[in-house]
Amino acid sequence: MPDAEVLFRQVERALQKRWPLMDDQHQTALRLFSGFYEGFPEVVIDLYGSTLVIFNYHEKPVVLRPLLIELQKWFIQKFPWITAVVHKTRSLRNMPSRLGVIRFGDEHSLTTQIVEHGVKYAIHLRLNQDASFYLDTRNLRGWLKDHMAGKSVLNTFAYTGSLGAAALAGGARRVVQTDQNPRFLEVARATYRLNGWPINEEDFLIGDFFKVVDGLRRRKQLFDCVILDPPFFSTGFNGEIFLNEKTLPLLNKVRPLVAHDGVLIVVNNALYMSGAGLIRIFDEVSQSGYLWLEEIIPVPEDVTGFPQTWVSPPPVDPSPFNHPTKIAVLRVARKDRAAAS
Ligand SMILES: C[S@@+](CC[C@H](N)C(=O)[O-])C[C@H]1O[C@@H](n2cnc3c(N)ncnc32)[C@H](O)[C@@H]1O
Numbered sequence: 036m037p038d039a040e041v042l043f044r045q046v047e048r049a050l051q052k053r054w055p056l057m058d059d060q061h062q063t064a065l066r067l068f069s070g071f072y073e074g075f076p077e078v079v080i081d082l083y084g085s086t087l088v089i090f091n092y093h094e095k096p097v098v099l100r101p102l103l104i105e106l107q108k109w110f111i112q113k114f115p116w117i118t119a120v121v122h123k124t125r126s127l128r129n130m131p132s133r134l135g136v137i138r139f140g141d142e143h144s145l146t147t148q149i150v151e152h153g154v155k156y157a158i159h160l161r162l163n164q165d166a167s168f169y170l171d172t173r174n175l176r177g178w179l180k181d182h183m184a185g186k187s188v189l190n191t192f193a194y195t196g197s198l199g200a201a202a203l204a205g206g207a208r209r210v211v212q213t214d215q216n217p218r219f220l221e222v223a224r225a226t227y228r229l230n231g232w233p234i235n236e237e238d239f240l241i242g243d244f245f246k247v248v249d250g251l252r253r254r255k256q257l258f259d260c261v262i263l264d265p266p267f268f269s270t271g272f273n274g275e276i277f278l279n280e281k282t283l284p285l286l287n288k289v290r291p292l293v294a295h296d297g298v299l300i301v302v303n304n305a306l307y308m309s310g311a312g313l314i315r316i317f318d319e320v321s322q323s324g325y326l327w328l329e330e331i332i333p334v335p336e337d338v339t340g341f342p343q344t345w346v347s348p349p350p351v352d353p354s355p356f357n358h359p360t361k362i363a364v365l366r367v368a369r370k371d372r373a374a375a376s
Pocket residue numbers: 167168169172191192193194195196197198213214215216219242243244245264265266267268269270271272
């Protein structure tokens with residue numbers, strides 16, 4: 036039997052640390068409870084505006100369901116402004132449960148946009164198994180907003196385009212978003228509309244990563260910044276591949292697209308790849324003298340857990356990164372010193 040007392044106690048402790056992150060207009064997206072690290076590994080609770088998203092990771096999800104319904108009631112009482120609650124279940128084969136079942140409110144009361152660092156992002160909470168907008172890369176979006184003024188950016192594996200959108204919000208002169216799934220890029224377009232940005236269709240490239248990158252290379256396109264955030268697993272043009280185990284070949288694949296003095300941003304979310312292991316890969320490539328690790332971008336504390344709420348470590352040590360989602364900014368130099376196109 037799941038221990039209700041433990042769950043409620045840990046969630047309450049976690050909430051104490053989240054108060055300062057919540058806003059009166061209920062437009063923020065944040066993790067309210069990061070169960071893996073905060074003492075109840077089968078549950079993660081995210082807030083997207085006024086919609087609560089409860090992830091049930093129990094291997095037999097029905098076992099947890101009554102408890103999560105209790106928890107939902109508790110949240111609605113505590114936060115009467117909640118308009119909807121979605122429950123997502125990871126281990127069920129049943130796709131609708133994975134995409135999310137609305138257990139409070141209805142289709143019309145689901146949040147469709149959030150605000151982060153003053154930027155509006157369209158979200159589609161039941162588009163995919165996650166909630167269409169990643170919370171662990173919030174600081175990377177902040178970094179892109181702060182560093183991309185006047186730059187050109189290629190966002191590979193763009194998904195709903197939030198990283199590219201952050202760069203545009205920071206004044207990037209051009210952002211190319213590429214993903215194999217047109218439905219995901221549609222959410223990126225919705226974000227552009229929310230912010231009043233023009234949509235240049237030639238900057239939305241739908242297709243397999245390997246084909247798209249080859250095409251850009253053939254056309255000798257160079258970018259000031261290339262973002263590489265591959266999924267754990269992909270069934271694309273090259274067959275089924277565990278992309279996150281292929282950091283080095285993927286990095287080498289996109290590297291020729293980075294202009295002289297540009298940056299390559301690598302996001303690696305392989306739970307079982309250690310931080311030291313990833314650093315070894317960077318060390319190997321930096322021996323050429325043309326690429327080096329410049330900065331590590333930490334994952335925010337609502338996702339990692341706070342020092343006061345943190346109970347268990349990730350299965351593999353991510354240090355010097357602070358979370359299994361490892362985010363690195365690599366600086367790139369080119370022999371030909373070619374500038375961005
Ligand atoms: C982990 S998500 C990327 C997250 C994204 N960078 C963000 O911040 O929201 C992975 C994305 O890779 C895309 N993808 C998977 N395999 C692909 C492939 N072979 N070519 C192009 N895109 C692919 C998926 O459609 C999905 O949108």
